[in-house]
Every structure is written in C-alpha cells, then in structure tokens.
Amino acid sequence: MTWAPTAARSASHRLPSTSPWRRSAPGTILDVVEEAGISVLSSCQEGTCGTCETPVLEGDVDHRDSLLTPAEQATNDTMFICVSRAACPRLVLEL
DSSP, rough: OOOOSTTOEEEEETTSSOOOOOEOSSSOOOHHHTTTTTOOSOSSSSSSSOOOEEEEEESEEEEEOSSOOOOHHTSSSSEEETTOOEESSSOOOOO
C-alpha cells in the first residue's frame, strides 16, 4: 500500500495482491483500507489501544501512536494504521 506523507498530497495505495488506487481526500490508512472493503480490526482510532497494528513490508513510517518505543519505531516493521502515516512515497503493508 502506498500512502502520501501529508494530507495535502494525493495518495496512491497498493495492497500486495491488488492494483494501486488513488485518494486525494485527507484520511487515515485505516479509512482507505476500509473503503477498499478490507476488514481490519480497530477500536480507539487514536493510536492508544494497539488493535490495528499492521506489519510493514516496505517503506518508512511517520509513527503517531503512543505505543511503540523509539527503538521499535526505528525498525519500521509495524505501524498503527489508525493514526500513523507514510514517511516515504511508497508504503507496502501486510493486510
């Protein structure tokens, strides 16, 4: 899945088994995934419960959650898609 780092930019999203799609409206990765019809567990939508933790296959993350330590954030191998964003042009997630 590819995600633009800021809401002001258009975002291209790609799931490993699907074609990319574009979204120009602001929103979270969780919003985009749900709009694509993919069921993902979520609860707080504030980055505090950990329910939407998602493995990162490729790319860098702008971590906005309050759960991961700085060391865990630096590995960029997981993210909370309700609040965190891409910090790169292409972000691929395992959903």
